[in-house]
Amino acid sequence: MPRAKTGSGAAAYETGTDPQDGVEIFYKDWGPRDAQIIHFHHGWPLSADDWDAQMLFFLAQGFRVIAHDRRGHGRSSQVRDGHDMDHYADDVAAVVSHLDAQQAIHVGHSTGGGEVIRYIARHTADPVPKAAIISAVPPLMVKTESNPGGLPKKVFDDLQAQLAANRAQFYRDIPAGPFYGYNRPGAKPSEGVISNWWRQGMMGSAKAHYDGIVAFSQTDFSADLESITIPVLVMHGDDDQIVPHENAGVLSAKLLKNSTLKLYPGFPHGMPTVNAETINNDLLAFVRG
Template identity: 85%
Template sequence: MGYVTTKDGVEIFYKDWGPRDAQVIFFHHGWPLSADDWDAQMLFFLAQGYRVVAHDRRGHGRSTQVWDGHDMDHYADDVAAVVNHLGLQKAVHVGHSTGGGEVIHYVARHGEDRVSKAVLISAVPPIMVKTEKNPGGLPKEVFDNFQAQVAANRAQFYYDIAAGPFYGYNRPNAKPSEGVIWNWWRQGMMGSAKAHHDGIVAFSQTDFTEDLKSATIPVLVMHGDDDQIVPYADSGPLSAKLLRNGTLKTYPGFPHGMPTSNAETINADLLAFVRG
């Protein structure tokens, strides 16, 4: 574990586990979490002989709680800083939710020379907010309300997300895990309210259409059709169609947080894609 300092003076925390000469899998977390959200994947791939890397996005987790730069350009540049610092080559980049947007924007902004494949899990691309070009998106008022709740009482808001729609715990016959709920809450509360407030705009209003179109590497799009955070119909299938070399894998009944709630299935499919 360590830190890298970006060009604008932000310290980005990262984990780097495994043999130096092994295939690298770089994990990108969702909003408002941290690298810890990838525990189930990092331990699994480490046991399979891979080198695993994950960072805390600026303002999140253990990275600097800087007041500015909470946008996809800075997020992508921060990833590049970690990649360059560690000298990573031909990594597979895996992003969940906001992290999926970060992955495809990093690939488009910094090129594919150091990237072999990418995976977008329950990811925000092409664009979440409703626009003339994206009539199936969510109204901007939804995200304005998110920001209002972060400002008013984010501790309660974060508990309600984790205990409800994020893992599908609000569905009939669901079996909530208090440990999972409180771990989500813990990660969220470690970060900066300013970063999380601004990050809502970054994940909801960034249009990743051209980023998706420009990618030539193999990209696996994984999405649950019961995703209550990033609705399936306006995300996974649309992203897969825009990608030149994209594959869509749909998971019936799986929630937004499926890397945790359905880790065994997700890990097996990730491993098959990495090896393929």
């Protein structure tokens, strides 16, 4: 398992290292040491920066907030391998151990939602009290005989092909189009939001992102979901063009033993950013409830 140590940066920006595979995990840790912790997990191919709207909001509410860059993403090491859900979850465990951040409420968006589910199921020694998954990839994105509502594998093969051919343009087209629903009639695209998505994506490793497409699309979280008994808030927009809600949020809520499903009419995949006020207030009610 990765092991973390304090880096030499500012207090909120430190690194962890794994002497076994050389990975360094970048994280942010803001707020009172004795406050309830909320640990945020970002989506593909982004970074901890994608949680700015949530971290500042919950910091102002008196919480301690943590977010890390997944291996190969953002400012974490661009290692050659380990771009799978088990390694992602073990990296989370290293950050949790280093920061003494057990019993945090874990919140994950998209691929980060899968990371949260795998962490809770895999690292049961940490008594996580609650979790929330937003526009998340579980139970399984790819279409199989046992998952007929999934997306054809060709969809994900095409994503890898576009990444390999011209990652810079690909990472412009996604946020300018389906990720935030900016391709919908009447939408008002934000150049800042689009550029920030591109900036975060291009910081990371093309190899990690290429492999990560397999991780988020082909990992089956069904058994993980069924094993979890803590309260889990499942949040999904019904106009999610990246992770369709019917085969994701709706099914996850059914597999979880203690879930609350909230569907948001017209909200896109990137709703934590473009619908931050609604998402933040609903998360706050769940955290305090």
